[in-house]
Amino acid sequence: NAGVTQTPKFQVLKTGQSMTLQCAQDMNHNSMYWYRQDPGMGLRLIYYSASEGTTDKGEVPNGYNVSRLNKREFSLRLESAAPSQTSVYFCASSYSRGRGGEYFGAGTRLSVL
Amino acid sequence: RKEVEQDPGPFNVPEGATVAFNCTYSNSASQSFFWYRQDCRKEPKLLMSVYSSGNEDGRFTAQLNRASQYISLLIRDSKLSDSATYLCVVNPTGNQFYFGTGTSLTVIP
Numbered sequence: 001n002a003g004v005t006q007t008p009k010f011q012v013l014k015t016g017q018s019m020t021l022q023c024a025q026d027m028n029h030n031s032m033y034w035y036r037q038d039p040g041m042g043l044r045l046i047y048y049s050a051s052e053g054t055t056d057k058g059e060v061p062n063g064y065n066v067s068r069l070n071k072r073e074f075s076l077r078l079e080s081a082a083p084s085q086t087s088v089y090f091c092a093s094s095y096s097r098g099r100g101g102e103y104f105g106a107g108t109r110l111s112v113l
Numbered sequence: 114r115k116e117v118e119q120d121p122g123p124f125n126v127p128e129g130a131t132v133a134f135n136c137t138y139s140n141s142a143s144q145s146f147f148w149y150r151q152d153c154r155k156e157p158k159l160l161m162s163v164y165s166s167g168n169e170d171g172r173f174t175a176q177l178n179r180a181s182q183y184i185s186l187l188i189r190d191s192k193l194s195d196s197a198t199y200l201c202v203v204n205p206t207g208n209q210f211y212f213g214t215g216t217s218l219t220v221i222p
Contacts, residue, residue: 033210035212040214041214042200042212042213042214042215043157043200043212044212045209045210048209058209090156090157094210101145101147101149101159101162101202101210102159102202102210103159104156104157104158105156106155106156107155107156
């Protein structure tokens with residue numbers, strides 16, 4: 001049972017480059033989330049998708065876009081990477097509306113030079 | 114005011130000790146509460162949900178105090194493997210979860 005799978009695990013970009021982080025879950029969860037985690041800041045929500053076909057901004061959406069491709073997959077795109085986007089990114093999923101908490105992928109460590 | 118606040122610690126305790134963490138939240142309408150643990154350079158993992166009546170899972174006990182707007186996590190008989198960062202999470206309404214910055218615990222032999 002894979003749970004939440006994120007790719008890639010590591011990535012180094014140059015300023016201005018673009019990339020897409022992929023996330024897939026096999027738990028039949030309705031809601032999916034993208035977070036970033038920075039030292040001393042805790043986890044901050046970038047975007048979330050309450051259900052297939054919907055996406056909403058979280059606390060720190062600037063510089064990012066998302067796509068809820070289907071119920072299983074939720075991708076995060078950086079169109080023009082900036083050094084301030086250097087962070088650890090986590091994808092998570094939950095059944096819906098706070099039921100049962102969230103389950104996280106292993107994370108993507110991104111460095112933007 | 115932050116949605117969720119935690120004492121960052123660190124808490125350094127000897128094996129076998131009992132340790133407790135508190136976490137305060139700002140939205141009195143919050144309905145769901147959780148504790149997660151996060152090991153160094155790993156993803157957060159759900160430890161337990163926090164119910165209004167309190168709940169226990171082995172050596173771990175979680176409690177909710179709605180009047181004072183805090184949740185607590187008690188760890189009894191600490192093990193070396195309990196060393197981690199413990200995150201408090203609050204789900205006020207809708208689909209957003211607010212995470213505390215975490216409390217660091219080190220259990221010393």
